Amino acid sequence: MAMCQYCSNAVYWDAGAIQSAGQQSSLPEGFSRLYRGAAGTLMQKRFVVLGRVRYSFGHGFWDEWFVELEDGAKGWLTEDDHELALEFPAEKAQLPGFASFAPGQSFQYAQSAFMVEEVGHAECLGFEGTLPIVVQTGERYPYVDASSPDGQQTLGIEFDEQVPTVFRGRWLAHAELRLDEEGGEW
Amino acid sequence: MSAVDPQRFAVGQGRSRPAYDAKGVQCANCGAGLKVKDERSELVVCPYCSAHLELSRTELRVLGIGAKTDVGFQLEIGDSFRHQGARYEVVARLAFIEDGDPTEMTRQYFLYNPYAGPLWLSEYKGVFDLSTASHVMPQGDPFALSKGQTLATYDGRAWICADQGEYELHYVDGALPWIARAGDRVRYAEFVDQASSGERYEATAYQNEREYARGWTLSASQVEQATGKSLGGGMQAAPPVAGPSDFDPSSKKAAMRGSTWLMIAAAVVAVALVFHFIAGMVVKDSGNRVTRWKVPASSLTGESLSEPFGVSGGGNNIRIELLAYDLDNAWMAVDAALVKDEDKVLHVFDRDISYYHGVEGGESWSEGANYETAYVKMPEQGTYRMLLHGVSARGNVETASQALHDLTVEVYDGVYVPSFFRYGLFVGGAMLFALIWGIAAVRKKEQSGFQMGSGFERGAGIAAIAVAVLGTGTTTFATVAGYGADELEHPGGVSLRQSSVSSGGGSSGFFVGYATRSHLGGGLAGGK
Numbered sequence: 199m200a201m202c203q204y205c206s207n208a209v210y211w212d213a214g215a216i217q218s219a220g221q222q223s224s225l226p227e228g229f230s231r232l233y234r235g236a237a238g239t240l241m242q243k244r245f246v247v248l249g250r251v252r253y254s255f256g257h258g259f260w261d262e263w264f265v266e267l268e269d270g271a272k273g274w275l276t277e278d279d280h281e282l283a284l285e286f287p288a289e290k291a292q293l294p295g296f297a298s299f300a301p302g303q304s305f306q307y308a309q310s311a312f313m314v315e316e317v318g319h320a321e322c323l324g325f326e327g328t329l330p331i332v333v334q335t336g337e338r339y340p341y342v343d344a345s346s347p348d349g350q351q352t353l354g355i356e357f358d359e360q361v362p363t364v365f366r367g368r369w370l371a372h373a374e375l376r377l378d379e380e381g382g383e384w
Numbered sequence: 385m386s387a388v389d390p391q392r393f394a395v396g397q398g399r400s401r402p403a404y405d406a407k408g409v410q411c412a413n414c415g416a417g418l419k420v421k422d423e424r425s426e427l428v429v430c431p432y433c434s435a436h437l438e439l440s441r442t443e444l445r446v447l448g449i450g451a452k453t454d455v456g457f458q459l460e461i462g463d464s465f466r467h468q469g470a471r472y473e474v475v476a477r478l479a480f481i482e483d484g485d486p487t488e489m490t491r492q493y494f495l496y497n498p499y500a501g502p503l504w505l506s507e508y509k510g511v512f513d514l515s516t517a518s519h520v521m522p523q524g525d526p527f528a529l530s531k532g533q534t535l536a537t538y539d540g541r542a543w544i545c546a547d548q549g550e551y552e553l554h555y556v557d558g559a560l561p562w563i564a565r566a567g568d569r570v571r572y573a574e575f576v577d578q579a580s581s582g583e584r585y586e587a588t589a590y591q592n593e594r595e596y597a598r599g600w601t602l603s604a605s606q607v608e609q610a611t612g613k614s615l616g617g618g619m620q621a622a623p624p625v626a627g628p629s630d631f632d633p634s635s636k637k638a639a640m641r642g643s644t645w646l647m648i649a650a651a652v653v654a655v656a657l658v659f660h661f662i663a664g665m666v667v668k669d670s671g672n673r674v675t676r677w678k679v680p681a682s683s684l685t686g687e688s689l690s691e692p693f694g695v696s697g698g699g700n701n702i703r704i705e706l707l708a709y710d711l712d713n714a715w716m717a718v719d720a721a722l723v724k725d726e727d728k729v730l731h732v733f734d735r736d737i738s739y740y741h742g743v744e745g746g747e748s749w750s751e752g753a754n755y756e757t758a759y760v761k762m763p764e765q766g767t768y769r770m771l772l773h774g775v776s777a778r779g780n781v782e783t784a785s786q787a788l789h790d791l792t793v794e795v796y797d798g799v800y801v802p803s804f805f806r807y808g809l810f811v812g813g814a815m816l817f818a819l820i821w822g823i824a825a826v827r828k829k830e831q832s833g834f835q836m837g838s839g840f841e842r843g844a845g846i847a848a849i850a851v852a853v854l855g856t857g858t859t860t861f862a863t864v865a866g867y868g869a870d871e872l873e874h875p876g877g878v879s880l881r882q883s884s885v886s887s888g889g890g891s892s893g894f895f896v897g898y899a900t901r902s903h904l905g906g907g908l909a910g911g912k
Contacts, residue, residue, distance in 0.1 A: 227402035229423040231499040235399025244393035257562055258424060268393040279424065279561065280501040281517060302594055313521050316593065347538035349520035369519055372500060379401045381499035383471060 200249075200328045208325070210332045225252050225324045230277060231381060232263050234327040238377035240275075240284065240370075244268040247275075249327025253320040255341075264329050272330060274365060275375075276354070282375060283352040285367030293364075296340040296357045305344070307364070312344040312353045320356075345369070404498050412437055412444040421475050422496050425559035431461065436556075438563060450566070453555050455479040457491055458507065458615045461558045465495050465505065465610050467514070472497045474505075476558030480551035480570070490551065494560060504597065505607075512607045515586060515599030522596070526573040526587040535575055535585070543575030543585045579840060643826040645845030649852070650819040656852040657812040660859065664805035667863060671703055671799030672696075676792065677770070684774040684787035687893040689723065692767045695797050701869040703799040704758045704770070707792040711739050711754040716776035716789055717901035721880075721894060722760060723769045728877030729894065730768075733758055733870065759801045759869035770795070771880070773895035784901060801868030804859040811855065815848055 199210040210217050227233055236247040249264040260278040267273070273286040291307060296317070299305075303314045321338045339358040345351065354365040391397065406419040409428065413435035420428055420439065428437045429450055436447040457477050459465075465472045472495035482488040495503040506513045523536040529545045536542050553568040571589040576582075584599040608615055675693035695702060708716050715738035722731040735758060741750035762768070774791055777784035826841055862868065880894060 226407070226423055228404040229498050233399070233402055236401070237393065237395070237398025244395075246393060246398060257426060268390060279517070280499075315519070345519040345521070347521040347523075349518060349539060352519075377401075378395055378398050381401065381404065384404045384498055 199325075199330075199332050201326050225250065225326050230261065231280070231375075231377065232261075232275065232277060232282075236377055236379070238375060240265070240267065240375050247327070249325065249329040251325040251329065251333055252323040254323050255316070255318045255320060259323060264327065273367070275370075276352070276367075282370040282372075283367050284370055285352060285354060285365040288353075288364040288366035290361045290364060293355060293362055296342065296362075299342045299355075304347075307353055308366075310351070311347060312351070313347055314342055314344045316343040317341070409437075409439065409444055411435055412446050413449070420559050421473060422498075422559060422561065424561040425475075427556070427560045427563045429557040429559070431557070434557075436565075439559075447563070447565070450555070450557070455489065455491065455555050457493075459493050459505075459611060459613070463611060463613065465493075465503075466612075467495075467503065467610060470497050470500055472500075472503055474558070476556070476560045478553060478560075478564065479555040481554045482549055482551055484552070486554070489554070494558065504599075506599075512602045512604075513584060513599045514602055515584070515597040518585070518596045518598045520585075520596065520598075522585075522587060526575070527571055527589065529573065534578065537585060541585070542578040544578050546574045546576050546584075548573040579843075581842065643823045643841065645842045646819055646823045646826060646848075649845040649848035650816060650823060652849045653812055653816045653819060653852045656856045657809060657816060659856060660805045660808040660812060663860070663863070664802045664809065667800040667802040667805060671701075671796035673794055674702075674797045675770075675795045677794075679772055679774075679791045679793065681776070681787040681790050684718075684772060684791055685785075687771060687773045687895055690770040690772070690793065692769050693795055693797075694767050695762045695765055697798065698762070698764045699866060700762050700765075700797055701799050701801060701866050702760050702762055703796040704760065705755060705794040705796070706735055706737060706757070707755045707794065708737050708739075708776070708789050709754060709792065711737060711776070711789050713740050713742075714738070714776055714778040714789060715784075716774055716787065716791065717784070718756070718772065718774040718791065719895045720758070720773075720793075721771040722762075722872070723771050723880055724764075724766060724877060726769070727880045729771070729880050730874050730877055731760055731870070731872045732874070733760075759799065761866065761869040761871055763872065763875065771894060773893070775901050800863050800866070802863070803868045804862045808855055808859040812852065815851065819848060 199208060201208040232247055232250075234247055234250055238245060245265050245267045247263050247265050251262045251264070252259055253262065258279075260276065263275040263277060265273055265275050265284075271286070273284055276283045276285055289308065293307070294305070299314050299317050301314050301316060305312055305314070318341060319338055320341050322333050322335050324335050325333055339356055341357065342355040344353040344355070346353075350368055352365075352367045352369060354367075356363040356365075406421050407423055409418050409420055410416070411418055411430040411433065414430060414433040416430055416432045418428060418430060426439055427447075428439055428444070429435070430437060434450040434452055436450055438445040438447050457479070459474050459477070461474055461477065463474045465474065474493045475496040476494035478492045478494075480490045480492070482490075489508075491507045493505040493507075495505055501516060504515045506515065520537050520539045520541075523538060526535055526545075527548060529535055529548065531545050531547060533545045534542055535545060549572065551570045551572060553564055553566055553570070555566065556564050568590070573587045575585040575587075577584070582600060584601070586597040586599060588595050588597075602610075604615070674695070675690060677690045679688050704720070706718055706720070715736065717734065717736050719734045720732070721729045723729055735756040737754060737756045738752040739750075739754040740752060741748065743749070770793060772791070772793065774787045775784040776787045776789045778788065822841075822844065
């Protein structure tokens, strides 16, 4: 999916044809270290930021930056209150229902232990750039965010389908990401 | 993975960074123009009319009018706080009280930088703490612990509960990323590092969320340096702390802090190793040669007494080098004695010299050397001689009763024994290896997430530095003081004539009992 940076109309490829997703709300820029079109180095690999989706959790929001690495890998840099995590799609697994999760709860995924940090409902506030998925402003889904107990790994569960979508990754230290153009004095 | 065009990822191919510009809003109560620095702000307090405004997506909504209260903040909205080379700005301030007691007030400042994570600066009774979010989970419920009890976290750290209780929000201004109201209650639990690093671990529970943070106490001068403001009275001297340069989850410098001590220790140990190597090389050749005596094989089989040589001072060490230059795939057993005044045997020693080499499986090998060394401490200045006897054999012959090889003896006076420096090289090498391994392990751990330097790494580093410095001092002292040489076996002297005996086979002499010597193991049979 891609959004025109000039007219904010979104289009996507479906059934062999370009489809229009309509006018989308534009997202503000300049308030983050990341931005659409940024290039830099992440864990010793070059990467570019292709797009962004912004989600609201009711009393705040976070951004999901779609990135492509030089080895062809594509993933998501989740930015929540300036904290960054790099996540990749993980294997879908049978997990308890959304209602079973609560903050502070422990559970297992792929033989690893995780603790729930947050449960809520996400609402898409807008997007920009090029994305690997089709999203619509306003669409909602329940989610669970968890971290490994040692604070290293992240797990994001999106209850958007019958079998939830899982993203697995890890928290990044500020120094692990270097942009070609870092923000200076502001 | 599909092939990608590397040019897309080349440095400089990215888009230019969009400029930062604060969001302009208008107070819904008084109409004042406000600048909101953080786009995540949900609550803005108008500095003109004290209206609490909710920043929804569509419009500002007045939640209420806050009371204008002087709660003694030492920093103003808009004040700068420099940390790790980045400028943060105070965008919100909160004041909490406990048990309804205004004297038990904690003041918090929300520090914002658009490119780095937010920081929290707290002040309680004049002591400032700086903290940031952590995802490291506690083992167990931190709110169930009392002061003095221990909490473990899943990163292997242990913490002592310093305080816990419940705050009530007394005052708020500025712009916050959530809606905060006076009267909101927050449970808190604060812990200090059991390893006494000065680091703190904090847990807060607010509404349905639990959050964790790591922090450091700042000294008065650190806060003043960071803010550029003189904060005046009321500030207390905080306990010794690491400076802001040691605390920054967003900087590589802080990410290295845990390994910094180990790296410093490794550098000190490396310098000590170089010193030991050079000193050992210098000491190995120390002293003045006082005699050089070539003993032909035929004389060695019997007993030979050298020409006299002098020892210049009481307490001097001498180095006796036994050099069998033509020993090649052969061995030699040497018995030697130091003789004073023609007849007094003061010291007896022996050395086995063997040198073998060959080629096996296409690879060359060698074993041993064609020389040996002895160090002896001479208590008196004077004139001495050496009495020598030796036997040798070639190849794998295990016993010999005569010498087949010549022997050259060199004696050096006033030498230092290099063995302490050699021991230091061995110990230092092992320490350096362990430190390098430790640095790699700690840095790998640090780069995978926010990790402050732990007391263990600091302690290990300090211990290694102490061992390196004290060890170097000890080896140097021991060497310079003349330790390491053999003490005389017979300081009172044994009569050479009286001790010489005759064997049943007609041989006589001091070493007659050593006429036949054996050399077992090694050699060509031992091979590589």
